[in-house]
Amino acid sequence: MDRRRFLTVSAAALATPSLVGTRAAARSVAGQPLPIPPILDASGRADAPLEAIAGAVDFGMGGKAKTLGYSQPYLGPVLRMRRGEIARPVLKNRLDFAVTAHWHGAHVPGAVDGGPQLALAPGKTWAPELEIDQPAATLWYHSHIHGETGPQVYRGLSGMLLIDDPDASNPGLPTTWGIDDIPIIIQDRLFDRDGVLAYGLDMPTMMHGLHGSTILVNGAVQPNASVARGLVRLRLLNASNARVYTLKFNDGRGF
Numbered sequence: 001m002d003r004r005r006f007l008t009v010s011a012a013a014l015a016t017p018s019l020v021g022t023r024a025a026a027r028s029v030a031g032q033p034l035p036i037p038p039i040l041d042a043s044g045r046a047d048a049p050l051e052a053i054a055g056a057v058d059f060g061m062g063g064k065a066k067t068l069g070y071s072q073p074y075l076g077p078v079l080r081m082r083r084g085e086i087a088r089p090v091l092k093n094r095l096d097f098a099v100t101a102h103w104h105g106a107h108v109p110g111a112v113d114g115g116p117q118l119a120l121a122p123g124k125t126w127a128p129e130l131e132i133d134q135p136a137a138t139l140w141y142h143s144h145i146h147g148e149t150g151p152q153v154y155r156g157l158s159g160m161l162l163i164d165d166p167d168a169s170n171p172g173l174p175t176t177w178g179i180d181d182i183p184i185i186i187q188d189r190l191f192d193r194d195g196v197l198a199y200g201l202d203m204p205t206m207m208h209g210l211h212g213s214t215i216l217v218n219g220a221v222q223p224n225a226s227v228a229r230g231l232v233r234l235r236l237l238n239a240s241n242a243r244v245y246t247l248k249f250n251d252g253r254g255f
């Protein structure tokens with residue numbers, strides 16, 4: 001997106017965020033290229049498992065943050081499933097605490113939906129079969145452990161989930177991943193002075209959810225993407241714990 005037509009992510013704050021990170025730090029790392037998560041095709045047998053792992057990521061906020069991710073240090077690959085097929089994602093837990101992968105928005109039975117009752121113990125592997133029969137959608141997956149969902153997702157255990165519908169008419173929508181078909185995973189985070197992801201639950205946060213003061217897109221602080229002239233598809237995912245956003249172009253054009 002060029003300067004005249006960039007997408008502005010602004011926060012419609014329902015609660016006042018507690019400002020722990022410094023704005024100067026956020027400004028100094030803003031503008032790096034937008035990371036594009038790889039696609040993991042889970043139609044049929046997935047080529048690779050999702051591996052829940054720990055990471056250490058320098059977000060440019062003053063030091064390395066302890067993170068979690070699926071097969072990468074923070075967030076996970078974009079899972080792709082197709083309507084009319086059985087998706088077979090595989091989750092391996094390489095952490096020393098229980099996690100899940102919950103297919104948020106997928107119309108699948110609870111027995112395979114990665115909810116809290118399906119907590120996957122350390123070292124274990126889970127290979128559900130998901131019968132995909134719903135319209136094309138941009139969804140997400142995330143860990144869903146009772147009492148731990150908030151902090152686990154906050155530290156990185158989530159990713160985008162795309163459902164394609166081969167029968168749906170595609171009115172010339174762009175399809176080149178990362179070029180004109182671009183995932184936009186929006187999250188707000190708090191960083192302390194050492195660049196560490198801060199997750200503190202004071203009373204207002206307990207009531208309204210955690211709101212961060214720094215916006216990450218695909219795991220990078222306020223990144224930039226340049227795209228060619230023409231139609232561009234943005235796949236928008238609010239993967240924040242509690243924040244609500246208003247998205248608009250800076251020249252006021254419509255989506």
Ligand SMILES: [Cu+2]
Nearest residue numbers: 102104105142
């Ligand atoms: Cu969910």
